[in-house]
Amino acid sequence: MIKRSDLQKISKLDSPKGQLVSLYLPLFQDSNDTDYNIKLKNLLRSADQRYKHEAGKELPDEFDDLFEDIRVYIRDNSTKYGRGIALFATPGKGILASYSMPDTIESSAIVDERANIAPLIRLIEDYAPYCTCIISRDHARMLIGKLDEIEEHSQLEDDEVPGQHDQGGWSQSRYERHIEDHVHRHFKRVAQQLFDMLENNEYHHLILGGPEEVVSGFEETLHQYVTDRVIGHVRILKEANINDVRQNSMDVLEQHITDRKQRLIDAVESESAAGDLGVKGLAATMEALQRGQVMNLIVDHEIRSSGVVCQSCGAMSVTPGEGNTCSYCQASDIRDMDNVIPALITSAFEQGASIAVIDQDDQQEQIGKLGGIGATLRFRVEE
Numbered sequence: 001m002i003k004r005s006d007l008q009k010i011s012k013l014d015s016p017k018g019q020l021v022s023l024y025l026p027l028f029q030d031s032n033d034t035d036y037n038i039k040l041k042n043l044l045r046s047a048d049q050r051y052k053h054e055a056g057k058e059l060p061d062e063f064d065d066l067f068e069d070i071r072v073y074i075r076d077n078s079t080k081y082g083r084g085i086a087l088f089a090t091p092g093k094g095i096l097a098s099y100s101m102p103d104t105i106e107s108s109a110i111v112d113e114r115a116n117i118a119p120l121i122r123l124i125e126d127y128a129p130y131c132t133c134i135i136s137r138d139h140a141r142m143l144i145g146k147l148d149e150i151e152e153h154s155q156l157e158d159d160e161v162p163g164q165h166d167q168g169g170w171s172q173s174r175y176e177r178h179i180e181d182h183v184h185r186h187f188k189r190v191a192q193q194l195f196d197m198l199e200n201n202e203y204h205h206l207i208l209g210g211p212e213e214v215v216s217g218f219e220e221t222l223h224q225y226v227t228d229r230v231i232g233h234v235r236i237l238k239e240a241n242i243n244d245v246r247q248n249s250m251d252v253l254e255q256h257i258t259d260r261k262q263r264l265i266d267a268v269e270s271e272s273a274a275g276d277l278g279v280k281g282l283a284a285t286m287e288a289l290q291r292g293q294v295m296n297l298i299v300d301h302e303i304r305s306s307g308v309v310c311q312s313c314g315a316m317s318v319t320p321g322e323g324n325t326c327s328y329c330q331a332s333d334i335r336d337m338d339n340v341i342p343a344l345i346t347s348a349f350e351q352g353a354s355i356a357v358i359d360q361d362d363q364q365e366q367i368g369k370l371g372g373i374g375a376t377l378r379f380r381v382e383e
Contacts, residue, residue: 002086002099002120010097010115011350015090019059021047022116023070023087026103027078036078039107040071047109054336059111062091069094088115102147110342113311118342121349122357123147126257128204130231132249133194134238135210135218137183140190141238143245144203145253150246153202156193158186187221195223207252209234209245231256258363261356264298265366268374277380281371282307286316289348290328293377297348299341301359303372307340316340316347341373348375 013020023043044067048059066089073095074085084101102123110116127147134141142153197203206229208215215233222230232252236245271278279288282305288294308320312331320334321327337343349355353375358367367374 002101002123004124006099007117007120007124007349010088010117010120011346013088013090013096013115015093015113017060017091018113019051019063019111020088020090020096020113020115021066021070021109021111023089023109024084024101024105024119025074025087025107026084026101026105027074027081028083028103036074037071040067040074043107043109044070047111050338051111054338060091063111066091066094073098086120114346116342116346117349118345121345121355125355126357127253129202130205130207130249130253131194131197131203132207132209132234132245133190134236134240134245135187135190135208135214136238137214138186139238140186140193142193142197143242143249145246145249148246148250150242150249152242153197154193156186156190158182158189183217184221187218190218191221191223191226194226198226198229203229205229205231205253205256207232207234207249209236209240209248210238211235258360261298261358261360261363264296264354264356264376265358265363265370267296267376268298268370269366271376272370272374277377278374279377280374282373283318285373285375286318286344288375288377289344289351290315291381292351293379293381294348294351294353294375295378296354296356296376297345298356298358298367298370298374299345300364300367300372301357302364303341304339305341307337307344308334309337309340309343310334314347316344344373 025039025043051059070087070089081098081100083103084105085098086101086105087095087098089095105119108119130145131153132143132145132150138158140156142155143150144153194206206226208219208230212235219227219230232255234248234252236248268278268280272280279285285297307316307318309316310326310329310331311333313326313329315326315328317327321330324334325332326334345355358364
């Protein structure tokens with residue numbers, strides 16, 4: 001699973017000649033070499049043509065060798081990457097970095113001065129690692145999920161919680177208090193482990209599972225930092241099959257993602273309508289981004305738009321300024337982009353903004369009325 005620290009490394013990758021290949025490709029294990037060769041050939045040809053159109057010049061001949069190196073690398077290593085691959089390469093240095101991806105990743109190839117990390121940003125934002133903790137009165141099972149995979153992390157068991165046969169000569173009330181004391185200590189021990197795991201950045205979201213009354217009592221013992229990470233509950237027993245745990249957890253996670261995106265769309269809609277801490281449409285969003293105002297960016301999954309990017313200051317705009325120069329620094333070194341959206345997403349992420357890519361039909365319809373893109377803002381700028 002790719003991490004935010006990986007994104008920082010990838011964003012710093014460079015090419016001696018300012019020409020870096022960013023490739024994303026699903027890997028279907030039942031496909032043959034011919035399928036991959038055709039797919040890769042078409043992707044890389046498209047990247048070549050796009051670069052020629054945007055930069056106004058041909059790629060150097062050495063890219064022929066680089067494209068062949070990429071083809072051979074994927075042919076020889078596809079099985080170790082599972083369902084998809086993200087790959088970054090440049091002439092002279094070859095393949096700089098590669099990562100496993102889910103098969104939901106869209107095929108794309110771009111040649112640019114900087115790595116295209118927009119698809120990775122979406123994965124990081126939507127599918128941060130989660131922990132599912134299945135709790136009972138004497139046992140806890142922790143699992144860590146990343147994308148569509150989940151694995152066992154650890155288990156805690158309190159062998160000292162008394163059973164009914166241990167009552168002996170104790171009164172019923174005293175014995176029940178004795179049991180509850182053991183249960184409480186067990187809960188505190190599990191709560192401490194979850195806190196330690198959070199401190200170690202082992203998960204971002206927390207899902208609690210188990211009998212409803214047990215989960216409710218356990219949740220009261222959690223540290224506030226841990227409580228803040230709880231996104232839902234599942235009614236599942238500690239003995240559940242790991243595939244059932246994964247499916248139940250993914251259902252909770254997907255609902256959390258949907259609800260989060262809906263809240264952001266509603267916020268952009270209301271704030272932009274009020275002329276307050278929100279903007280809608282590409283031009284206004286670009287302007288807010290240039291000012292460092294963007295706190296949450298929402299983008300229609302299907303939006304594509306041309307634009308220009310200043311190679312001197314990095315500013316983006318829908319059209320160039322007067323005299324075909326940058327609207328902000330007046331530099332003449334600007335580049336036309338067939339699709340400026342990936343660069344916009346990357347810039348927002350680097351400024352610390354939260355990103356939500358909208359891909360559900362009903363939400364796409366709603367954001368479509370906002371121009372397909374918008375943002376909530378950190379602060380206002382008085383005109």
